[in-house]
Amino acid sequence: MRAVVMQDRRLRVAELPDPVPGEGEVLVDVLACGICGSDLxxxxxxxxxxEAVKTAHGVGMFDLKRPIVLGHEFVGRVVAYGPRTTGRLPLGSRVVSVPALARPARTFLGFTGPETPGGYAERMVLSExxxxxxxxxxxxxxxALTEPLAVAHHAVARAGLGADDVPLxxxxxxIGLAVIAVLRMRGAGPIVAADFSAERRRLAEALGADVVVDPAQESPYRSWAQATAAGPHGAAPGVLPGGKSRPTVAFECVGVPGVVQQIITGSPARTRIVVAGLCMTSDSFEPAQALLKELELRFAMMYSPKEFARTFAHLAGGDFDVAPLVTRTVGLDEVPEVFASLSATPEDAKVLIVPAR
Known part of the structure; x- marks a missing residue:
């Protein structure tokens, strides 16, 4: 089969042996796979x-000395059953799955070698x-949006969203767009969203943001403060704990040093801040400011299998209107070039790889 292989920070298309399903596993043709920011x-x-994963959990995520086949946001079509499977779904069924194999040694798909490839390949194995x-x-x-929506579902759950909360x-x-979609599904609002990209601001509106701000032109925190004063619970936003403005929750979906501190500075008192952006370098913030405002800083990563299944049920049930999230589809040969463009330009939201293209 053909697959995109990452090694030594470079991507290339290679011919690999088809993966072989083990006990309780199925072979699928990959129909589509999203490019995630964590892949970049x-x-x-x-x-x-x-190193961050090793420090946090004591084990490494992947072996950088070996080629890796990325891709954990996938849809497949069942083409063969391995040993000791039930065959509960007909061959040809389209399926999604949490990106892991139910083996004694847990395997996270999209972060492993060619024998258990992720979705940047023509075929992969999944646990039945x-x-x-x-x-x-x-x-x-x-x-194919199930996985990133599950990440957003978990981030919103980590916020402990209340009925009157005003989210930024x-x-x-x-991920930010997916968070907006989940917030809209939950009935939260008004939703304030901020991004420098005009294209992404338009997508934020399409997915349910009520107030969309270009930070280069105006302060999102001023717009957020105005939104907290709206509605039946409205009052001038308070500066000290105990103010009468509506409660606030902020979602950091950038992953760039300095953004957490910007949110701390701009947040009203007692805001809950959920960090969903993956920042790969050291960062710092002023704890005294957070303490004086009694802010809560929470972090959100991944989801549980139940959250994944619940997100998929909402998606299948039509509770999300997320079609605008997909801005482009590409074939395997285009992936190395797309990686370079996604790292440099903000025009795209979710790019899907279609191996058969």
Whole structure:
């Protein structure tokens, strides 16, 4: 099969042996796979990412000495069953899955070698017990958004969103846009969103943001403060704890040093700040400011299998209007060039790889 292989921070298309499903596993043809910001980070900062995972969890995410087949936002079509499977889904069924194999040694797909490739390949193996069948009415391109929407679902859950909370989303890349979609599904609002890119601001509006701000022209924190004073609970935003303005929650979806501190400076008292952006370098902030405002700083990463399944149920049920998230589809041969462009330009949101293209 053909696959995109990452090694020594470079991507290339290679011919690889087809993966072989083990016990309880199935072989699928990859129909579509999203390019995630963490994939870009792995290509640019693989060693730093690995070191962070080792420090946090005691094990490495991947072996940088070997070729890696990225891709953890995928939709596949079942083409063969391995040993000791039930065959519960007909061959040809479209499926999604959490990007992991249910093996004694947990394997995270998209961060491993050619024997268990991620979705940047024509074929991959999945665990039968983790498969979720894609219904006929759900387009493959939207089903491929299950994983990033699950990340956003988890980030919103980490915020402990209340009925009156006014959210601010800083950064309208794929995760920020997905957070907006989840917030809209949850009925939160008004939703304030900020991004320097005009294209992404338009996407933020399409996905449900009520107030969209260009930080180069105006302060998103001023617009956010005005939004907290709107509605039946409205009052002038308070500066000290105990003010009468509506409660606030901020989502940091950029992953660039300095943004957390900007949010701390701009946030009203008692704001909950959820960091969903993956910053691969050291950062700093002023804890005294956060303390004086009694801010809460929370971090969100990944999701549980239940959250993944719940997100997919919402997607299949039509609770999300996320079609605008997909801005381009490409073939395997285009991936190295796309990686370079995504790292330098903000025009795209979610780019999908279609191996058969």
């Amino acid at each position: 980070h792995c290509a640019q900062h693989g060693a730093e990412f690995n 017990t983790l498969l979720l069948e894609v219904p006929d009415h759900l387009p493959t391109e939207q089903a 989303v800083v950064g309208c890349g794929p």
